[in-house]
Amino acid sequence: MSETGSVSAFGDRDHLLLLLREMIRIRRFEEKAAELYSLGKIRGFLHLYIGEEAVAVGAMQALTSEDAIVATYRDHGQALARGIPPGSLMAEMFGKANGCSRGRGGSMHFFDAPRRFYGGYAIVGGGLPIAVGLALADKLQNRQRVTACFFGDGAVAEGEFHESMNLAALWGLPVLFLCENNLYAMGTALNRHQSQIDISFKARAYAIPSDSVDGMDVTAVEEAARLAVQTVRESGFPYLLEVRAYRFRAHSMADPDLYRTKQEIETWKTRDPITTFSGRLRGRGLLNESDLAAIESAVGAEIAEAVSFAEAGPWEPVSELTKDVYTAR
Amino acid sequence: MSETGSVSAFGDRDHLLLLLREMIRIRRFEEKAAELYSLGKIRGFLHLYIGEEAVAVGAMQALTSEDAIVATYRDHGQALARGIPPGSLMAEMFGKANGCSRGRGGSMHFFDAPRRFYGGYAIVGGGLPIAVGLALADKLQNRQRVTACFFGDGAVAEGEFHESMNLAALWGLPVLFLCENNLYAMGTALNRHQSQIDISFKARAYAIPSDSVDGMDVTAVEEAARLAVQTVRESGFPYLLEVRAYRFRAHSMADPDLYRTKQEIETWKTRDPITTFSGRLRGRGLLNESDLAAIESAVGAEIAEAVSFAEAGPWEPVSELTKDVYTAR
Amino acid sequence: MPATTKMTYREAVRSGLREALRSDPRVFLMGEDVGRYGGAFAVSMGLLEEFGSERIRDTPLSESTFVGAGIGAALGGMRPIVEIMTVNFSLLALDQILNNAATLRHMSGGQFSVPLVVRMATGGGRQLAAQHSHSLEGWYAHIPGIKVLAPATVEDARGMVLAALLEPDPVFIFEHATLYPLEGDVDESAGPPDITRAAVRRNGGGVTLITYGGSLGKTQQAAGQLALENIGAEVIDLRTLRPLDTAAILSSVGKTHRAVVIDEAWRTGSLAAEISAVIMEGAFDDLDAPVARVCSEEAPMPYAKHLEEAALPSADKIVTAVRSLF
Amino acid sequence: MPATTKMTYREAVRSGLREALRSDPRVFLMGEDVGRYGGAFAVSMGLLEEFGSERIRDTPLSESTFVGAGIGAALGGMRPIVEIMTVNFSLLALDQILNNAATLRHMSGGQFSVPLVVRMATGGGRQLAAQHSHSLEGWYAHIPGIKVLAPATVEDARGMVLAALLEPDPVFIFEHATLYPLEGDVDESAGPPDITRAAVRRNGGGVTLITYGGSLGKTQQAAGQLALENIGAEVIDLRTLRPLDTAAILSSVGKTHRAVVIDEAWRTGSLAAEISAVIMEGAFDDLDAPVARVCSEEAPMPYAKHLEEAALPSADKIVTAVRSLF
């Protein structure tokens, strides 16, 4: 039970409860998604974020609605924390036309133009150049926006990580590179895919400022993200933030999870970002059982509603299969 | 006129004269190639190494005939220093069947199996993974060989540089990554293609040992290369050697060379690796005019012979165009 | 009669890999998660335990480099088998494939050869959407200097691994991801099959259905339906997509006078177009009707099941296409 | 009558770029050496001086990332023109092209669009050997979600830049490197051409010759030779390779009853195969002879001049192919 996490650094109790609620929303949303996957309501690949909720929730606090997000295939947490309605996400996973991508993307490809959520990318590393380009567009149009680009530790091995870091730094582009280091790329542990495992250190090869932070501690992530975003916004220069976390579930629903020990997973679970944070809040008298019950019940209702929204949603007509391959003229 | 270069570090006068002769061979070979290009005897792309002779000559001293070479499209110097007969190279550039690649590769694609010269690669960065694989084959077969991989500063920006460094270090593969940093990638200066211009420093992102050395000083290059190769051979681990040099000629015969000043070129020419080295040898009484004349005349004869060899070579019959697309069974 | 074993396509590939690893010390397997994880499709499950981490090598996410390293290792005397998890990620390695693997022998005047085997899963049908459902075999079949195999049966899944390793040049094996659970009987003592020949999977005189890989099942199904309509469909499984066994195609068309090509790729510029052109050039006078193509709709693959189904070839679409020729 | 100016193909592209840069502040150009160097083919010479380094951006050697950055910049409201020095290097960016540029509009349910223009030099014929002589337009034409243009004339070289920038979706322009010195008359006041239509470059009733880009000259030459043999060749310049103007192809074949497709790519799996299949499907009954293809030999391109010439299509080969149809 970590006692190092700061609890009151970011404003008032309302904000702290918001952080907690946001993490719980993601957790419950995904537990429901897993259940619906078993029922065959959701298909394809499903990558759960459970255990990593503090990363997206902490990071999103630092961004404004003007900023842009580039996400990964593990994008439920990123999308929910960004404020995309859970109904729209659930409907997407059902493949319904009221989904955030009209049911065409599924779990891996959430898009939401109003919230500047530029998509979950399923080719590992594929989102980084996109983020560089979005930031370039901002720079060329003299907008003080930040583009936050999420990617995993596995993506760091891809050439595009290297190219994107170099280009963003060379051109002075406002990108927050946010590495969700959960110690595994599928079944391959960090030290078996990186010859040098300190990811934030790698930023020096590009003269990019960087930091790393405990991703199991939501306020620590928020603090680090605020500093990072502020640095990017003021300097117009990129920044690499490595957030060290752990996924409690398998890589995807298809993964038998044979490459790590139960013991390792259990040890990490003692650092569950939700229970440790709610424990800290409780310990400081900021949260009691009824607060938690209220949160859980509101979240439960929200998710039930999301499922109903998805269930009720229409299927895109087959006649529209090729619609939007090109813009209608 | 640099006085810092060591002159006698590597053995006797014979060796020092060999270094000089090797550089002169490359210089004269390329001057002849440029002339033959104007005459239309050589076509396609021609990338001259003039100014960078000390790099290949110094580096090759450290390698044995068992070691492997992966070269670039700017491969004349690399090939000559490796000991491929100039006739075979010249014939290749003529497109003749007695060329080192049967006339199919031209200037950019020299190959020579007996000397383990695995080709000039014309896709920038494309040779690095090949070198990693050659080293992997050595490791898996318990051979104590080194694979030396040449590439330019421009290649450092490509994703394959990053991926190859990581993989070679992760797997502990005996690759000498040899970056010929001549400050330009075509018309783009180092500081306009790299956000952080210290190339040898980048090795730290992979926990790879590295060094950088003055590429205008042949004995300095030899010394650094010997240390690097010894390290690789003993450790079975990769090493990055950055060799800082300058090309006196344009990028290729097609390049009007508008992106750098005459002044800059002239300043670098005062550090010509051949004249400075012969000056140093002379200053220490190791070289006199007749030695130099003898070298020049031997080299001149060798190159004249190479041209004759090329001129006399046969054309590959058109009927063999598709030969060796696949192995004949 | 040889003893056969019932196994899945997945197990058959593994059986081929195991035999190759046992019989030739130069053979090794590398790719993302082929070791500890057991392979994204569980193909290599157990191989790490049997052969150790020197020969079953997990790679970082670096497709261009580990494919290039496979080329280099082949140049260096090894017989690497590289697994690219799926064809979708092979785009990142396409430069190494087209510019190095495919050129080195020819460009070096025959001095060097690249005996490399690359395996990858391919195809759609699993609701994986636009970035994970490609069928790019046709692109690979365009490249001189490489060979392209597409095992459609459990037997070929095993045998083609062995056959590929006998080749002195780069071979690419495309395993359709929906086939992994498919069951069949395999003779594990059989040697490598002849990969120069297409296979006639069903005889018929009324129409030739030409297909490969993941579409064979749908095509067989369509042939069954057509039989009920008294149309005898001959089903050709191309097996090797480069070089094509054009003789097999032309001889069947010479008999049936009609042909439909079934290919999961997008229609325009598909391998199906090549087959159509080959028939145009080699059997024009034999044709009683134009060669038809059943391919995927020209759109990024949608996630939703009904849309994906509508996008892909199906037995019904094949039957409809055949009917249109009469 | 509009005033025309004599200029090279290279200058015509530059003229198009300059007009685009002048008229729309969202337009910018990026790529390797487009600035200080003036472009590997001198296309962008002078643009850095006129428009400054914010709008004429030299990139590091990072094809995947600067193409991806073009996609991102397009998403962000700009109108990027990305130059990939040559098609040979575009393989390194193909993942971004196929998986991102081509999919984002569809996959996002129409929310996002990618108004990106990518230009690249293509083709062989300059003795640049196996890694620098590719013709991969056919691969690009396979990709739904993008458009593919191949200007074969000096006028189109200029006009297509302007037309591409009017498109809301990604457009790829292939400039055959041997065309840059070609001279022609251009009306610089002309607006963007209609890129939905192929062009009939020569009328004739005896055979349809279908080609594009760098092969138009050879095809015209062949048509001239055929005229001497009293074969009237109609020459169709496809201009847009995706989507294809099939109506133009079919209507000409409906008239001539014979067709030859000329395409510098390797034959198997070429765009020429697609054209042949399109004619098979749309004009089977019109054909008096099978559609023939004149493509490159299936080998990595050799450096030696006589071998390269033997590998590439030529006017002679076209004439021979046409003769074989009679």
Ligand SMILES: Cc1ncc(C[n+]2csc(CCOP(=O)(O)OP(=O)(O)O)c2C)c(N)n1
């Ligand atoms: C280019 C590419 N190669 C392989 C894959 C298959 N794959 C999907 S996720 C994954 C692991 C990625 O790990 P990481 O970047 O750490 O993200 P995480 O899943 O841990 O969030 C792999 C190998 C892919 N999607 N893209």
Ligand SMILES: Cc1ncc(C[n+]2csc(CCOP(=O)(O)OP(=O)(O)O)c2C)c(N)n1
């Ligand atoms: C992938 C790729 N992109 C672009 C090119 C075109 N090109 C050829 S050489 C070159 C510059 C390379 O610079 P560097 O690596 O520093 O080598 P140098 O020429 O200076 O020896 C470029 C851009 C190429 N051959 N390959």
Ligand SMILES: [Mg+2]
């Ligand atoms: Mg991870």
Ligand SMILES: [Mg+2]
């Ligand atoms: Mg350089």
